[in-house]
Amino acid sequence: MSNSEPVKVIPPADDPIALVCDSPHSGTYYPQDFDFAIELQQLRQCEDTLIEQLWDTAPLVGATLVHATFPRSYIDANRAEDDIDLAMLDGEWNGPVAPSDRCLRLGNGLVFSKTPTLEPIYNRKLHAREIAQRIESCWRPYRRALTDALAGASTRQGGWWHLNLHSMPSNAYARLGLPEKPLADIVLGNLHGASCDAAFADVVGEAFRRHGYTVALNDPYAGQDLVRSLGRPALGQHSLQVEINRGLYLNEKTREPKRQFPELRKRIHLVLQDIASYIREETIQAERKAQLKVKDTA
Template sequence: MSYPFVVSVPHCAHRIPEEVRTRMALSPTQIMDAVDHGTTELFGALPAATVMSAKYSRLFCDLNRDPDDTGPKGIVAKTDYHGREIFKPGMYPDAQTLQRWLQIGYRPYHETLAKAVQRKDIIGLFDCHSLNGIGPADAPDAGKKRQDVILSNNGGPMGVQTPSFGQTSCPPVIMQIVKSAFEQFGFSVALNTPYKGGFITRHYGVQLLKKGGFAIQIEMNQDLYVDPQTGLCNSVLTDATASRIRSVFASIYRRFE
């Protein structure tokens, strides 16, 4: 049995091609700061129809950005979420190099993801991330404590469409079903705060909504399972959190079965 969902894990990797790494100003520890720690362990073994995980760091190509976004936090970011310059002076890629990088690190993932959500049996996409327990310097909630789980559909704090943000990627009623499932297993939940969802949920949500489906971004608070001293996943806490998440998805599936 597999759930009729696609699970995407776009920020789980730390691998960077050597030609890119030599251009970077960040240390190995700073590069690891960009990894969504624990997302492979929490979501990678879910019994979904398709589970996809990134091969490369988002510092190389950010899979959750529009391919035309060349801003400071665009598809190849200029600064990280701690406000640090990612590339050495004069080493940011020119347009031709950037397109070559996308051909390696971005387009294969999205070609596979596009085919996965087009399957007739697929009703939902979950794009899965993790975040720091306190908002870092360049985050919209810098310095603030975060809930255990943030669910996003490009809407407001109740999951309802907000005109200034455009179409939501998931109907409010489904957002409430997913929110209740997380709360049932002891997680505190916020909707669209501090993040409203990224390119993946917005882009593929349009396709899924046309066939009565949905797309939701999930952000897990790393304080649930990351050791604050080492910055690494605590295996006991990670396993316990993963078990709870499996129960959450089983509950969601039963609501749609």
């Protein structure tokens, strides 16, 4: 796949609502300057392959869809800008540095050094200017596009709802070094209540259950930097991470869709319709409350 734009923004097709869906990890355009040292098929294990296509009817219910075209292994738009392992760099880094545990332990920081199976991605150190260029050309444009989409979609009271879209390997617990147990079809992450209120998480969870899927909350994924930095439930800004079990729709080795892919996409559209109905009702209620406050102070 070739694409010169690091991020795509698909606006609502009709009757916009205050919902933005974003997929930061589904990009499949591997830039020429990546210069990785493993087989591409191994590197593709890092992708949330086809997630933007599973959710591509979001604009039909009035939502905005934002998705990256660059791969997360090149630079991860869902990691903090300072999540950098200095050991992988050649040259002095002048920016802030605060590597996460996953960055140091698994090689999954702002710029990946390892695949999910802990295979080294490079046979060299990266120059500091390479990292800086990736931040400037991909990470910042993605963050700006998402922030702008949320601002554009917000209600008159400044509130909005955000779905941060991902896929998870069917052996997620093993990948994370956790005790094995059955993995849910859908894992919702709200940082244990910090990034969105319980009502929104419940609505999304019940929508998936109603359409035939098992759902877990914050187990084993509670959310990463995007929901952490964007979710402000006290201000009516709700950010929820949604992980879909890849075993439902993807051949995890070849990255090709399974025959179940179209059915899952149809059911996700039904889930989106349920979520859109909730957001429309919540928006109406918020506007009514705001009008009453104006009358009370008049």
